[in-house]
Amino acid sequence: MIDLDGTVYRGSEKIPAARRFVERLQAAQLPFLFLTNNTTKTPAAVVQNLADNHQISVRPDQIYTPSLATVSYLKAKNHGDLHGKSVYVIGELGLVSALLDAGMVLNETDPDYVVVGLDYDVTYHKFEVATLAIRQGSTFIGTNADTNLPNEHGLVPGAGSVIAMVERATQQTATYIGKPEPIIVQAALSVLGREAAQVLLVGDNYETDIRAGINANVDQLLVYTGVSKPAVVATKAQQPTYQINSLDEWQL
Amino acid sequence: MIDLDGTVYRGSEKIPAARRFVERLQAAQLPFLFLTNNTTKTPAAVVQNLADNHQISVRPDQIYTPSLATVSYLKAKNHGDLHGKSVYVIGELGLVSALLDAGMVLNETDPDYVVVGLDYDVTYHKFEVATLAIRQGSTFIGTNADTNLPNEHGLVPGAGSVIAMVERATQQTATYIGKPEPIIVQAALSVLGREAAQVLLVGDNYETDIRAGINANVDQLLVYTGVSKPAVVATKAQQPTYQINSLDEWQL
Incomplete structure (x- = not known):
């Protein structure tokens, strides 16, 4: 599960190591899901933005948002049918x-x-x-x-x-519903068809991404390309499972 | 100082005892100020509403709101000139x-x-x-x-x-600025030209009116024609100075 803003791009700014990371995942056929707290855009619009502005080519079903997780949550409360x-x-x-x-x-x-x-x-x-x-x-x-x-x-x-x-x-x-709540992470695990122990949550923001992983018992990889800074993260009682400065450093 | 909604009228509904109370104040030439938390209307519009819909005739300078109290508060922070x-x-x-x-x-x-x-x-x-x-x-x-x-x-x-x-x-x-903060009450005292000990704050709402009086050391008269109910007020640690069911009960 990979966060978007701050991890894969910074607003309109490219993060080339993130593109290379996604390409390595695709080459290795490792399943992944982009897990964003942005509810404003449809998955199709997110895919379009990744393709047009960041040269990252993924499918709409690889985008997961609190909008979709809300549907999943409400379905679970209503015998699967809304x-x-x-x-x-x-x-x-x-x-x-x-x-x-x-x-x-x-x-x-x-x-x-x-x-x-x-x-x-x-x-x-x-x-x-x-x-x-x-x-x-x-x-x-x-x-x-x-x-x-x-x-x-x-x-x-x-x-x-x-x-x-x-x-x-x-x-x-x-x-x-969204990060750092475990609701969205559990719904995303279900979409990926994986158990918490089989998944890594990658993000730049300790308070949303890393806490979401902690709250859902999913290992976390904090990459320092966005919101969180090492000096602040060092003060946290619970440290991320892994911390890196660039996704180029991560060995699949 | 007299609250408006719940005390002098209830929305568009008249409270005849309140009109009689105001008329007795006017006959006795006792100075008063309407102290409302409504910031949306100008004093002139409040006066018009009181005249047209409640047969209460007062001057615009007898209406005091958090809009005016904000001006008073900011003036005090800026050597009297904004x-x-x-x-x-x-x-x-x-x-x-x-x-x-x-x-x-x-x-x-x-x-x-x-x-x-x-x-x-x-x-x-x-x-x-x-x-x-x-x-x-x-x-x-x-x-x-x-x-x-x-x-x-x-x-x-x-x-x-x-x-x-x-x-x-x-x-x-x-x-x-507004009730229950003492800021608006102190500003209103200054407009009335009176000390806290010389004034009574009349209102229907324990949480705004009565607390405002308590916070500014002004005696309070709670009239049960609006929000607050006797059973709830009875549970409060600090009781209003006076409590009545209708302004007709109040002797000037």
């Missing part, structure tokens, strides 16, 4: 389409679930609908707890900040 | 106009202050601008902490929920 279950969504196309593709129907008065994630078009009205529904009994799901994400101006609000608004307004805490 | 100080605002007309009337200028790149309150037109863009400014050093003010307010559909997000989003995205806590 057809006809209703949902109100605060989120972008990647999230909405995953839920609709699973057979859920949109509902803004009395949905079974309210799923909240990053939404660049969020408005007071959406917050109001989500708040009223959750206060009236809808189950509250948060895609991922990331408080911020970087853009060209700095660190801007992430899904966790959008969810915070709904948490304050409902006096409830969301069930979180 | 001309040329810059601000980015998430809020409605009542808040924006109070800040502009004080001589502040709007700025969305590097404002001195970011003031966040209830905004029915809030968007991701506004959250992004506020987050970036605060992360780059602007001082973060929250008008009031109310998590919810009632509308015809139920309890919808209040200023405190909007502020929660910015708090999560900045990893900072706002300086709050």
Whole structure:
């Protein structure tokens, strides 16, 4: 399981060692899944970006997101079938389409679930609908707890900040799906068809990637090409299984 | 100091005892100030609503809000003069106009202050601008902490929920101005020209009105025409100075 932003690329910036790493995995026919907390894009759009901007060629079913993990989680709560279950969504196309593709129907008065994630078009009205529904009994799901994400101006609000608004307004805490929660890792293991002990989780962010591995009993490889810095990671009570500066250093 | 919603009216519903109470205050020439946590309307609009819908006739300078208290608080931090100080605002007309009337200028790149309150037109863009400014050093003010307010559909997000989003995205806590903070009560005392010991704070909500009085050492009169219920108030460690069921019971 390989994180994307900070691990395979940095925004629009290439990380050539990551491309070579993926090519070595492909040459060795080792199964892998990209495990990102980005819910805004569909797997097809992620594949397109990897191909067009990073010369990495993978299939849509090799992209796994909290949008897909939310579907997996909700299916597990509903005997495997979400057809006809209703949902109100605060989120972008990647999230909405995953839920609709699973057979859920949109509902803004009395949905079974309210799923909240990053939404660049969020408005007071959406917050109001989500708040009223959750206060009236809808189950509250948060895609991922990331408080911020970087853009060209700095660190801007992430899904966790959008969810915070709904948490304050409902006096409830969301069930979180994305990294560092084990929910997404367990769902990804199921997609890979592997046990936790057979898998390595590769990422640049101690707080999301490495903690996700720790929480799901999956070995972790921290690569220092993104958010986390060695001096900070050295202070953590639980150290990553492996730490490297570049994916070129990793022997398959 | 008299709270408005829940005390003088309930939404669009009249509370006749409150009108009689105000008329008795006016007949006795006892100075009073309406102290509301609503930042969305200007004092002139509040006066108009009281006149048109509740047959209560008061002057705009008898309405005091966290918008005005924010101006008072910021003036105290700036030698009494806010001309040329810059601000980015998430809020409605009542808040924006109070800040502009004080001589502040709007700025969305590097404002001195970011003031966040209830905004029915809030968007991701506004959250992004506020987050970036605060992360780059602007001082973060929250008008009031109310998590919810009632509308015809139920309890919808209040200023405190909007502020929660910015708090999560900045990893900072706002300086709050409105009830139950003593800041607004002290500013209102100054407007009334009275000492804390000379004033009574009248309200229906233990958590905002009564706590505001307690926090500012002002006696409190809790009237059970709004949010708080006697059975819940009875469990509080600190009891209101006075409790009544109707303002008709109060002898001037």
